[in-house]
Amino acid sequence: MNAPPVKHFIIGITMILVISVISFFASELFNGADRAMLRQYYQLRGERNLDSSIVILYFGNEDLAALGGLPMKRNYYALVVSALREAGASAIGFDLAFTEHDRDHPEYDQVFSSVVQASGNVVLGGYFSSFEKNDKRESQSQKETFAYSLSPDMPFPQGGTLEKPFPELLAGAASLGQTNLSDNLRVPLFINSERGAVPAFFFEMLRVGLHAAREEVTLERSRVIMPVKGKLLTIPFDEHGNVAVNYSGGIASLRAISALRFLREFDEWKSNSGNGKGTHQFHDKIVLIGIIAEGKSMFVQTPYDAQLPSIGIHAMLMDNVLKGNTLRIAPFLTGWILAIIVGLIVTLLMSVKSQPVTLASISGCALLLLIVSYGMFSSASYVLPVSQSLAMLVLCTIGFIVYKQTLAQSKLVTIEEEKHRAERLLKEKEIHLQQLERQMQTTQPVEQAPSIELLMEIKKYKEAINVLQAQVEDLKPTTIEQSKPADIQNEFQGIVFNTSSPMAEVIRFIKKISATDASVLILGESGTGKELVAKAIHRASNRKDKPFIAVNCGALTETLLESELFGHEKGAFTGALKEKAGRFELAHEGTIFLDEIAETSEAFQVKLLRILQEGTFERVGGTETRRANVRVLAATNRDIKLEVNAKRFREDLFYRLNVFTLSLPPLRERKDDIPLLIDYFLKSERADVQVSEAVITSILHHEWKGNVRELQSVIKHAIVLAQAEERTLIRIKDLPKEFTSQLNDSFDIEEQILESLRSKQFARSAITETADELGGLNRGTVAEYFRGYCFKAFCECHYDFTATIELIAGAADEAIRQKVQKKLEEYLGNAIEFADKNKTLEDIITKSKSKTKNLPQRYHSHFEAIIQAYVEGKWQMPE
Incomplete structure (x- = not known):
C-alpha cells in the first residue's frame, strides 16, 4: 500500500477533528448508543447463575398477607434472624430501612434489637435522602463506628442526610451500608458524610460474610482491596467512585426464597436434625433480606428483565466481586482516542486506489471492532465504548467517498472542457484547411502551381490538426468492448484471447492434446506465454491434481541443473550437506516443464534423453536407480530445427520432445487480443482506471518485441503514473517515451x-x-x-x-x-x-x-x- 499523499492525509485529519468535536458535544447520544450496544452484548452472552453462597430471603405478597401486611411486626424479622443464625449463615443483611421505632409494639423493637446483637453478623441498610452537604457541623470524634476514614482526594460523592436505623437496633448491628443506586449500572462504593465515609451495602455484606476486618481493607486510587482467606478480592471503581454492575441475568438467575417457606423448612430441618445435628442449606451463606412485592419495593430495568428487584443489584454486585468479573467501563476519553485511531486507519485505507478493496477492508475493521469489543466484555468484563469509533469510521468513509467522487467529477469536468476546447479548435482548423484547399483549387490557373505561401499555410494547418487530433483522442476514454459478448472474448486456464486471433487455434489444439501423456514442445518468442500455456496443458490434463514443476534450464549451470532435476545424495559435492530430491521426483505423477531447453549442453541432453525413454535416473552421487512417472513439457525461444541441424541440440532428444509442437504467435500477430489483455491486466492490478483512445491507438501500432510480458509491464507503468496524479484515465504521457513518438507517426x-x-x-x-x-x-x-x-x-x-x-x-x-x-x-x-x-x-x-x-x-x-x-x-x- 502506498503512503497517502499529504493532501489526502490533511483531509483525513480535518474530518477526524470535526467529527471528534461533534462527538464531544453529542457525548450523551454516544453514551446512549453504547448502553444499547451493551444490552445486546448481554443478550448475546446469556444469563449466568449467581454464586451459590448468595441467597435472597424475601417477603412477597403472600407472605405479607399471611403476616398481617405492612408495616410488619418486627418480631417476625427477629424470628428470621434467629433461624438464620442457628442455620449458620455467615452474614445477614436487611435491604430495609428501620429508621423509626414501632410505637405500637415497642417490645418487638427490643426483641429485634436483642436478636440482631446476639447474632453478631447482621448488616443493616441505610440511605442518603439528599446529596447536599449537611449544615450541622459534627466533630470527627462523633464518627460512626460503621464509617470509614478516607483520604479527601478519593473521588467518592458527598452525601447529605443519612437515613439510618433507630439507635438501639444500629448499636447491635455488625455494620451498616448505604443502599443508594446512582443508576441502573452503577452503585457508589462509598458516600462521604460529616461522620465518615459510609460503605455500600453489598460491600459490607461481603466483608462481614467473608470475615474480613475493617482495618484490613485497603483503598487505592481506583480500587479497593479486601484480604480474604489468604487471597485478595479487588473491587474497581470509576473516576466518580462508582462500581458498575455486571448483570448475571434476570430474576430467574437469583437464588430467591420466600421467608415463610424458609421458616417452615427450617422448622422441619430442626425437628429432623434434633438439637442442630446436620448442616443446614443456609450454612455459611450470605443472606439478603428484603421485600419483593408490587408497589411495596423498588424495581429497576436490566438487559434481562424489565423489573428486577433492587435487592438483586446488591446480590449481583457481591457475585461480581466473588467471581472477579466486576464490570469495568472505559472512560469517555478512551472511546475518543480509539475513535481518532479508527479515523487514521480509515484515512490510510482510503488511500488504496481500489474502492472495493478499501470498502471491504473498512467493513472488516468495523466487524473486528465489534468482535474485540464483545470479546473484552464477555471474557474480561471490560466495556469498550465503540459507538463513537463506528460513527467515526462511517462518517470518515462517507466523507472520503464524497470527496473522491467530487474530485473525480471535477477532474472529469476539466478533462471534458479540455477535450471540447480541443475539438472546437480542431473543427475550426479543419474548416479553415478546407477553405484553403478550395481556394487553391479555384483561384489558381490549371497550368500554374500554387504559391509557396499557400502551400506552407496548408501544411501548417495540417500539422496543427494532427496535434489537436492527438489531444482529443488522448482525452477521450475508451471502453474495451466486446462486439459479441458470447463469442469474441474467451479465457482458457488463464489465457485471454479473441476467437478471431491466432491464439484461438492454439487453444483448440491444447484441448485436443491435454488428455494424453505425450511430450509437447512449445515454441515461441520470449514473453509469448510459454509457461502459461504449459500450465494450461497441465490443468486440462488428467494429472491436474498432481504437481506442476517448472524449471528454467537456461538459468543454471550444467552441474546445478543436473542436481536440481535429478537430486543429489549427501556429500555428492562440496556443499551437499544433506540429500535432496530432484524436480523429477517432486513431479512424480504430475507434469514437469523444462523452459529454455535449447540452452542445455549435449552431455546433459543425454541424461535427459534416458529419463524420457525409460523413466529412470540416478541422483548425483548416488547409485540407486529411481523411477519417475512424469509428463514432460519443454519450451524454447530458439529455432529448434536450426539448432538440431547445427548439432547444438541432439536430434534424438528433439524427436522425443517433439511428439506435439505448439507454436505461439507473437503479440504483433494478435492485435485483436491486445484490448482484451489490457482489460485483463487492469483488473489484475485492481486499477479503477480507463484508457484513452490515443493510448489504445499507440499500443496497437507498437511492435511488441517483448510480447505479452512487455505489454503487462507497460500497463503497470501507466497505472502507477496515472494513480500518482489521482487520475482515472491513462493518457499518452503515462506510457514510455517510445510510444509518444510512435503515436505522432500514427496520427x-x-x-x-x-x-x-x-x-x-x-x-x-x-x-x-x-x-x-x-x-x-x-x-x-x-x-x-x-x-x-x-x-x-x-x-x-x-x-x-x-x-x-x-x-x-x-x-x-x-x-x-x-x-x-x-x-x-x-x-x-x-x-x-x-x-x-x-x-x-x-x-x-x-x-x-x-x-x-x-x-x-x-x-x-x-x-x-x-x-x-x-x-x-x-x-x-x-x-
Missing part, C-alpha cells in the same frame, strides 16, 4: 493515406499501392483507415452526401468524385445493414459492433453516430 497516417489515395485518383489499385508506399502497413489497415475517414467526413458534413464526396475527393474531377461516391455508399450501406428501425438503437449498435472489429478506435464514435442518425431519419441512402 499522420490518416492524412498520409488520404493524400496518397487522392494522388492516385482513388484507382482500384490505390489502396494496395498506398500500403506499399507507406511501408509497414498492410492493405487492410489502409482500407480501414479510409473507411473510418469516410465515416468521420460524413458526420462532419452533417450527413450531406455531396459535401462529403467533395471533402474526401479534394478535387472537382467528376470521375474521381464518382469513385469516392461508390466507396462511400458501399461503406455506409454496410454500416446500416442491421439498422432495423423496429428495434432499439442499443440492440442495433450491439449487433453492428462486429463491423468495427478492424476499424481504428478513433472512428468508432462516428460509426455509431451514423447509425443513430439513420435510425432517427436524419439521412437515407440515395436511390
